[in-house]
Amino acid sequence: MRTTRRGFIQKTAAATIATAAFPAYLKASTVPPSDQVNVALIGCRNMGFGILKHHLNLRGVNCVALCDVDQRVLNEKAAEIKRNYKQSPKLYGDFRKLLENKDVDAVIVGTPDHWHCLPTIYALQAGKDVYVEKPLANSITECNLIVQAAKRYNKQLVQVGQQQRSGGHWNKIHQLIADGKLGKLRKVNVWGNFNYGIGQPIQADTPVPEGVDFDFWLGPAPKRSFNPTRFHGSWRMFWDYGGGLVTDWGVHLLDMAFWPSKTVAPPKTIMASGGNLSFADHAHETFDTMSVIFQLDDYAVTWEHTAGTENGPWDQSYGLAFVGDLGTILADRSGFKVLPEWDNQRKLDKTPPLELDSHGENHAQHVENFVQCIRDRKSPVCSPEIGRAAAIAAHSANIAIRSGAGMLHWDEQTNRFTNSELANNYLTPNYRTPWKLPEI
Numbered sequence: 430m431r432t433t434r435r436g437f438i439q440k441t442a443a444a445t446i447a448t449a450a451f452p453a454y455l456k457a458s459t460v461p462p463s464d465q466v467n468v469a470l471i472g473c474r475n476m477g478f479g480i481l482k483h484h485l486n487l488r489g490v491n492c493v494a495l496c497d498v499d500q501r502v503l504n505e506k507a508a509e510i511k512r513n514y515k516q517s518p519k520l521y522g523d524f525r526k527l528l529e530n531k532d533v534d535a536v537i538v539g540t541p542d543h544w545h546c547l548p549t550i551y552a553l554q555a556g557k558d559v560y561v562e563k564p565l566a567n568s569i570t571e572c573n574l575i576v577q578a579a580k581r582y583n584k585q586l587v588q589v590g591q592q593q594r595s596g597g598h599w600n601k602i603h604q605l606i607a608d609g610k611l612g613k614l615r616k617v618n619v620w621g622n623f624n625y626g627i628g629q630p631i632q633a634d635t636p637v638p639e640g641v642d643f644d645f646w647l648g649p650a651p652k653r654s655f656n657p658t659r660f661h662g663s664w665r666m667f668w669d670y671g672g673g674l675v676t677d678w679g680v681h682l683l684d685m686a687f688w689p690s691k692t693v694a695p696p697k698t699i700m701a702s703g704g705n706l707s708f709a710d711h712a713h714e715t716f717d718t719m720s721v722i723f724q725l726d727d728y729a730v731t732w733e734h735t736a737g738t739e740n741g742p743w744d745q746s747y748g749l750a751f752v753g754d755l756g757t758i759l760a761d762r763s764g765f766k767v768l769p770e771w772d773n774q775r776k777l778d779k780t781p782p783l784e785l786d787s788h789g790e791n792h793a794q795h796v797e798n799f800v801q802c803i804r805d806r807k808s809p810v811c812s813p814e815i816g817r818a819a820a821i822a823a824h825s826a827n828i829a830i831r832s833g834a835g836m837l838h839w840d841e842q843t844n845r846f847t848n849s850e851l852a853n854n855y856l857t858p859n860y861r862t863p864w865k866l867p868e869i
């Protein structure tokens with residue numbers, strides 16, 4: 430691995446030094462030094478750390494660096510890595526310094542959404558492969574920049590954390606639809622109702638917790654005083670850092686709904702209604718209620734959420750229903766069912782019924798795909814283009830409501846909405862000095 434980027438002698442020397450820190454089971458493994466993969470994590474608290482652990486469960490993968498702007502998180506996670514994996518990564522508070530570390534082959538970007546763009550692009554520029562969490566970025570322009578950067582620095586690989594792409598039952602659904610088992614696909618209904626989407630009960634601002642570099646946490650987002658309801662985890666419900674349920678859960682499920690389409694492009698037309706209709710005692714700016722229709726080339730996708738409730742269609746809080754002429758596929762992370770239409774003349778199902786259980790999450794397989802691609806220098810299954818299409822769709826739905834346009838037409842050539850200049854005002858965030866949108 431990596432013979433294109435580094436000389437073999439240099440790699441062998443680095444690997445020999447690193448071997449001293451390997452746990453016994455890795456030393457005993459048959460992974461040669463040239464196939465060792467050294468990963469670093471930026472943003473350690475929750476998902477990023479989970480993804481890191483999936484890396485470390487693979488043979489020959491080592492954690493050489495951790496970065497977080499919360500010292501307590503950093504220390505806790507470093508201690509866990511030492512305890513469970515017998516490794517001692519270097520610790521950083523500034524990801525730019527981590528990216529100077531020549532031992533790092535690949536970085537995992539597990540920061541909040543407003544902090545995806547810069548670490549991802551700087552990492553590519555520093556010659557690292559990147560596993561970036563979804564949504565690809567917190568604005569349409571940042572998504573475009575990541576795609577451009579991935580094309581320009583194309584010796585490096587990018588895997589976007591839409592792990593369903595690596596899921597066996599999701600691939601099976603995709604194949605069934607491609608094989609025509611539903612007949613003509615007409616519509617995909619998607620929904621995601623979750624309590625967390627209303628945020629936390631409102632609280633007054635507080636002093637910044639000890640050990641937190643809050644100015645760095647805010648980064649390119651506007652300066653403001655500290656409030657625990659818009660910090661770890663709960664940032665999702667504030668426009669400066671996230672996009673609410675439709676960008677959080679939505680991108681995962683919308684990606685599955687768009688997958689049968691022939692192109693990897695955002696929907697051409699987006700119609701959305703909704704707003705903040707309830708839970709005024711909870712801190713959130715992103716919409717607690719949304720109904721969206723995305724028009725693709727030859728079928729439509731709908732998205733529904735009512736945050737703060739967990740009932741949903743088919744008695745499921747979230748899911749997808751792929752509706753075709755011959756039947757419907759009802760799916761979630763635990764599996765799927767084919768529900769055939771009934772042929773009343775021939776007295777039989779129009780398509781074979783089928784039910785498949787799955788093990789739920791597909792993070793492990795998605796990470797495995799990334800690591801295998803690092804070794805083989807092949808493209809991972811979830812490209813920045815795929816991440817961009819889902820993220821732009823979700824952002825467009827929010828923008829349709831925020832701008833008051835209601836319906837938006839997306840022009841893939843100009844990367845703008847054609848029918849609303851008010852909506853175009855939401856394409857690009859105003860980065861706070863000294864942070865600048867990268868030039869590719």
Ligand SMILES: NC(=O)c1ccc[n+]([C@@H]2O[C@H](COP(=O)([O-])OP(=O)(O)OC[C@H]3O[C@@H](n4cnc5c(N)ncnc54)[C@H](O)[C@@H]3O)[C@@H](O)[C@H]2O)c1
Pocket residue numbers: 471472473474475476477496497498499502522524538539540541542544562563564590591592645646648660661662663664677
């Ligand atoms: N793929 C999935 O299923 C899935 C699930 C959950 C979260 N996610 C994504 O993972 C990302 C992180 O979500 P989370 O729930 O772990 O958030 P979190 O708030 O729990 O953790 C984010 C961490 O990043 C750190 N951080 C913030 N700015 C930083 C910076 N500039 N440099 C270094 N560290 C910084 C924070 O201090 C915190 O420790 C989000 O993009 C989210 O959408 C994906």
